[in-house]
Every structure is written in C-alpha cells, then in structure tokens.
Amino acid sequence: MAATFGTGTPFGSGSSTAFGNSSNFGTAASGGALNTATLNPNNDFMVSDPPNDTISSVHFSPAALLPRNFIIATTWDNEVRLWEVHSNGSTQGLGMIRHEAPVLASAWKSDGTRIFSAGCDRICKMWDPATNAVDTVAYHDGPIRHCAFVGETSGVAGTPFLMTAGWDRTLKYWDVRAPPNPAQGGGGAMGTVSLPERCYAMDVNGSLVVVGTADREVLWFDLRQPLQPAGRKTSPLRYQTRCISIFADRTCYAISSVEGRCGIEYLQDTSKSFAFKCHRIDQGAGGQERITPVNCVTTYPSTAPELVDVLATAGGDGRVNIWNKAAKVKTKGLKEVPLPIVALEFNANGAILAYAMGYDWSQGASGYARFQSVPPEQRNLIFLHAVQDDEIRSKSAGARPPVRKGLF
Template identity: 40%
Template sequence: MSFFNKPTTSAVGSTTATEADLANDVIVANPPEDTISDLSFSPQADFFVASSWDNKVRIYEVTPTGQTEGRALYEHEAPVLSARWTSDGTKVISGGCDKQVKLYDVQAGQAQQIGVHDSPVRAVRFVECGPSNTPVVVSGSWDKTLRYWDTRQAQPISTIQLPERVYAMDSSQKLLVVGTAERHICVIDLNNPQQISKQSMSPLKWQTRSITCYLEGNGYALGSIEGRCAFQYINDVEQSKSGFTFKCHRQTETKGGRTENHIYTLNSIAVHPGYGTFATAGSDGCFHFWDKDARHRLKGFPSLKAPITASAFNRTGNIYAVALGYDWSKGHQYSTQPSQNMIRLHPVKDDEIKQKKARR
C-alpha cells in the first residue's frame, strides 16, 4: 500500500508547490542543441556535465553567484546517451550511439577512447571493485553486455553477458543494478563484479526507464514508462517489509463530463546526497520530492511545460538540475516543432527535501 497518492500537508505547509517556488530557478546559458540524455554533478566541485543527442558532452561551472558558465566541450561521432564523473572529479566518462566509451581529462582538455561495444552504449558509471576498491569504468550496452574497463588498456578487463539490452544502470557503494529490455533486473555485488549475484523481473509491468541506487547500497528505485515507481531492496526480508510500488506522474482531466487519465514516462530518479530522499521527473514536465521511508510526498512542483529528460542533485544537495526537451514519448508526430532544450537549476530548500517528523 502507498500513501503517496493521498493529498497531505505537513507542518511547514502544503506538499503542492506553485510557480512562485520556481521563481528563483536559474536557466543555464548555452544549452545543448538537441535533447539532453544525462546530467551529472562533480562529486568534488561546482561543475556538472550534460550529454546530448547533438553528439556533444558539455561541462558547466556553477559560479558563486549561482549563475553558470560553459567550461569545456568534447564530441562523440553519434548521440551521447550517458556521461558521469570519476570520483576525484578530474575526468568525465561518456558513452553513446557511436559504440564508444570515452574518458575526458578536464585539466588537460583531452578526450580518449578507452572502450568499445558492438552496439550503442546506453549507460556508464565509475565504480570501485573488490576489497581493494580498484577503480574501473563500467559500461552497459544494447549489445547485451556489461563491460569493465581499465583506462590504461584497450580491452575490457571483464565482460558480463546480460539477458537483454541495457536500458538503465546505476551504482552506489558496492551495489550495481542494471535494468534491461523485457523488464529484467540484474544485481551485481562489486566485491565480486564478474558475475550477476541476483536476477529478477521488474515489479513494474512495463518497460524500465530509470534506476537509482540508495545511498546505503542496499536497494534501488526503479521507474518505468507507465508512470510508476518501485522502491526495492536487495535483502528478501527487507524487501518484504519495506519494498513497495506507487503511481506517479499521472494526471486526471475532465472534458465534456468524461474523465481522462494521462500516464507519463518516469524519465529520471535522483537521490539526495544528504538526506537520502528522492526526486522523480517525467515526461509531464513535473518533478516531485519523496520520502520513501515515510511513504510520503514531500513536495510536488507544477509542470515546466516540456518533458524532463534527465535530472541530478549536486554534491551538497542544494541544487537540483533538470533538463527539458522532447523525449519522443508521444512519437514522431509531436516532434515537428524544434524542441527548446533547456537546463534549469532549482535551489533546493530544506523544507522541500528533508524528511518530516511524524506528527503525533
């Protein structure tokens, strides 16, 4: 059972935001020229990276005044589907439809290919494997493989065969979770990264779209194209006690006495680095903040009038970035007008994202 769909209020006010709550959002100058596929903040500094269908990866700095400046740009030979930082914040890894995995050295301003797949690369992450925390790049592809790369050699140090094409992937601590086509979910313990430790079917009935791991590394949030989210745990006992699914990114509209239900894709899930609460963002142009432990929506924001294709918190959690652009969820017939691609930085307030104390 979920309490997320019930209208609630908290001690600090309504859980429903207004346009005034978006008034201080910053619009990023010089955004990508096509749909933004991924957003990621540096874990060490006020920089973020945006990958795009225009074949480019852009790095921006958030200045002390809260504005943004473009700092670097490098290219792939086809649309880029994923871009993330290394843990020391000195490099960016990326992968895309040119089948390449690239590493960009921010200080040197140089990009190099460190890996290649047989089909487009859907997701990349920087992880630490084994008891010695060996740093490696992991990439998931539509060629139905997961590959680990040492940045100093051309061949993968390990390859895992997956049941289907990779659609989403994330990691936290020693947990790596991969969602593939046909709703397969593969869990990998990075202490033993060369094999799948647990495989299951998604509890959601439709295609997997997004995955984000909990900060504790004991579970993950899963989103689908059907406007649903699932909070899952690796341990079966914990899953039985605390795991659940709920509806989100849905709207009800009444026309001529008839009620129409609109269901939107959940494109992005992000976890707050301090509180462990979550943000979901979808093709309805809305984002919402959630407390999974209390099964409570903390704040829901009005539509930004375009699909949100990617989102991310910065390292301190006081900025939530969302990318706007066409996500093809309604098919090609809605793509006749050039999409206005945009990145917005929302200054996050504690009373929007922090867990609320239970009222007696």
C-alpha cells in the same frame, strides 16, 4: 583542483571547443516564444548556453571537488558540454567535446579530474578538461547506454575501474590506465558479463550495481565478485524500464517505467518493496488519468537517517516531484514546465537539483511538431533548483528546521 577548473578561460584547442555564457532566456522575440512565467515557473536558475538538441544525461561533479560544483550534459547531437556552477546561481561554460554519434551516458572520475562519455558510436571516451586530451577507453559491439566509474572508496579491491553497459547485451569492466584494443575479444576489457537483454538503466553505489534491461529484467552485482550477478528478478512495474537509482544506504533502489509509476525495491527485506503513481495527471470526469513516462529518478546523496529516504522523479508531464519513501509522501512538487523533463540529478551534497527540459518522444511525431514550434533557444534548457530543507523533509518526521538561507 583550483589549477584545473574555474580559470574562466577556454581549456585550449584540439578536440574541444569553448563556449560562452551570455544567453538570455524567456525574452525571445520569435513567433511562439514562451514568456518567463511559462518557461521557468519555478524561478530557478538556467544554465547558460544550453545544448542545441535533446539532453540525454546530466551529471554533477563528485564530492571531491566540493564546495565547487561542475555539471556535464550529453546530447543527441553528439556533444558533451561542461559548465561551472557558481554559488550565486550563474554558470560558466568551460569546454565541449564531440562524439561521432549521439551521446547517451556520462560519468566523472571519483577525483573529478576526468569525464567519461559514451553512446551510439559504441565507444567510451575519457576527457581531461585541463589539457583537452581525449582518449578512447572502452568499446562495445553496439551502442553504450550507461557508464560509471568505481573509485577507491568503493570497498572493492583493485579499484579504480570503469564500467560500461550497452545494447549489445554486455556489461564490461575496464582499466582506464591500459589502452583498450578493439581487435581483442571484448575489446580488451578486464571482464565481460552477458546480460539477458539490452541495458536500459544502470546505477552504481559503492560495491553495489543494479542493471535494468529490456524485457523488464533487473540484475544486481556485488563488485567484490563482479562477474556473477548477486541476484536477478523481473521488474515490479508492468512496462519498459526507464531509470534506476540506488539509495545512499544501499538497502534498496528506485526503478521507473513508461507507465507513470516508480517502484522501491529492497534487496534483503523484500516485504518492504512497493510501487506508487508519480507522474499521472487526473483528467477529472470518469477517473481518467493522463499517464506520462517517468524519465528520471535520482536519490538523495545523504546517509543521514532523516534524509536517506529522499528521492526525486521527473517525467513526460514536465514535472519534478520530491518524495520521502519511508513516509510515502510527496514533500515537494515543482511547477510544470512546458516540455518533458529528460534528465535529473542532485549534486554531491544535495543542495542543488538539476533538471533538463526537452522532447522525449512519448507523444510521437505529433508531440515533436509541437516541440518544434518552440523557439530553438527555449527547447533544451537545464534548470538549477536550490533545494530547501522543507522540500526534502516529511512533515511526519517532526518539526522542520528553518529553510536554508542563501542559494546553494
């Protein structure tokens, strides 16, 4: 992979555009600028040259590329950007492609050689950053909300393949080696599953897929029998589903909603399922709470018994919290940033937690007016938090090991 990534030079011309890494944050001179302490209260690293519009997803490169880390971000102004994250916390922009409409989802090929992106233009693109080649590999009749790549280690015969789920109420499977044909039924997909409603959330881990739709429906699939749901239920949360993330041991998943709560749902022993408040702020007198949507949930990548229960949530309150579901405790709460958190993910070995700040429309037009009062260079930032051992281990799990030295 050294020949593909990290050359420090643009990837070429064609449909991609290179961008630099010289941004300076927290020192803007324009009116309304936030100081460093307000903008970045956790003193985390900030990704250079952030996007110009709200970020819809962030995804780290797969384990195949470790110890090197790369991160992609998709945005509502039609962009897909790629950076390398260096061990000292600095980042280098490596390339960018564009769609014809807002981009809602992204994924990596399991070997790290390709990037997939999909959105409101109703297609999924496959980008080769080494050559800047961009191919269309999937079609839907409506916006594509999520995409995922299923690799050779999934335990599924006939892999690899791409999955896409959209607002046209379908889940589709694609062979990325065969050009799709939009004139064919289903756009030339290998298989299509009808969903009960529009896809709002999806996660894939090995052969397990969990999809959340409008009307609070949740379906899960065993990819060894991909055309029939293995199960279906109504979300335990009362309001619209925002995010789903499967735990590394695949026994359960986390699901979040706009009501400031997160649910832990077990697939077999359902008696262990529960929900908890995670992004509700006590307003003091009268027991009132300020409820904000839980925009993001990400589970820890390790299957180690002492870490498999770790998850992180982020919401419209501008806060990132790390939890242990077995101990039912919050092990770390990052300090509040001035805008909502709109994207969140651990990297492949759990050493870095990326979170993106932007506007989520949870406060409507009045909130957007406040958002616009922030200088453009401070609105849509991506932070990189170096995860420490004491932030992901519950006190009830026994003595904590020493805090990790170094950055990542």
